[in-house]
Amino acid sequence: MASIIGAMAASHSPLMINNFDEAPKEQKDNIVGGFDKLKEMVEQLKPDVILSIGNDHLRELDLSNMPQFIIGIGESNKTMGDFNLPKVTIRNHQGLAQHLLNYSLDHDFDLSYSVDLNLDHGHSQTLYYINPSFDIPVIPMIINSVAHPNASLKRCYRLGEVLRNAILSFEDDIKVLIVASGGLSHWPSTLSIFNGHPANLQSEDDQRMFAIISGKDHSDEAEQFRIQRSKKMSEEGKTGRVNAEWDRWFLKCFESGNITDIINLSWQDIMDNAGGGGQEVRNWVCLWGAINGVPAEVISYEPVREWVTGMAIASFKV
Numbered sequence: 001m002a003s004i005i006g007a008m009a010a011s012h013s014p015l016m017i018n019n020f021d022e023a024p025k026e027q028k029d030n031i032v033g034g035f036d037k038l039k040e041m042v043e044q045l046k047p048d049v050i051l052s053i054g055n056d057h058l059r060e061l062d063l064s065n066m067p068q069f070i071i072g073i074g075e076s077n078k079t080m081g082d083f084n085l086p087k088v089t090i091r092n093h094q095g096l097a098q099h100l101l102n103y104s105l106d107h108d109f110d111l112s113y114s115v116d117l118n119l120d121h122g123h124s125q126t127l128y129y130i131n132p133s134f135d136i137p138v139i140p141m142i143i144n145s146v147a148h149p150n151a152s153l154k155r156c157y158r159l160g161e162v163l164r165n166a167i168l169s170f171e172d173d174i175k176v177l178i179v180a181s182g183g184l185s186h187w188p189s190t191l192s193i194f195n196g197h198p199a200n201l202q203s204e205d206d207q208r209m210f211a212i213i214s215g216k217d218h219s220d221e222a223e224q225f226r227i228q229r230s231k232k233m234s235e236e237g238k239t240g241r242v243n244a245e246w247d248r249w250f251l252k253c254f255e256s257g258n259i260t261d262i263i264n265l266s267w268q269d270i271m272d273n274a275g276g277g278g279q280e281v282r283n284w285v286c287l288w289g290a291i292n293g294v295p296a297e298v299i300s301y302e303p304v305r306e307w308v309t310g311m312a313i314a315s316f317k318v
Ligand SMILES: [Fe+2]
Pocket: 012, 057, 122, 182, 183, 277, 280
């Protein structure tokens, strides 16, 4: 039977790649060191497959069709190479992916599915740091964390529980590592125009951005516009706020196994305290459900203003 041999969670920030030098050395060392530890763990664990729980940023999925949960079941999936991350094809484990889909459907989770996902940094950044060769098969699960309304945290935790039971009932003797990517607090540029209220569009830039996230504009020009807009907003101080106090509270809950306070967080609680980007903690919560809420071991935390994100890295003894 399949087994869950490890679990790890980390924040992602594309500015960690594109604005690496701007962050203070101590913070950089702590975060890079944390990712190195995860990479060492992966090398020791030697998983047969990674279940990667992350989110898209209105690149692959957009407002023309927004599933709350979507699983990749094709032979392989791609990374789109946004923010200068590698553009690669990653093998899937189709047998387990299909089983997760079927099992979830049989247990009241009507997941969407795709045979060919193009993953943005919401998956590819963490995968790149923990397995730079991308040679371990990956089953991608995308949770909508960007386009309001979103599934509740209770529902995300419950999905994790169902995925756990699905993995443990898979007949092949394979080792599964679960990885979550997202959060913690941040107020990124895309969501500063959206935040569930498209009526908030004010500037010409906002309108252009909304047009991009409303349709399938994957042109290089659109991507360059997004990157430049993100950098400009960071330089102007319009993004970059990080709520370290909330992040530390969140991590304490994970360290102490305080599931109740986490799953009772509402969308508004998160929006008020951790920003639009904080909604990505859904990925952590889904992972937690898949490992029965065992306490986290926090490896690193830094509120990195220059990367506009509360950067946290944690592992779990499963
Ligand atoms: Fe993100």
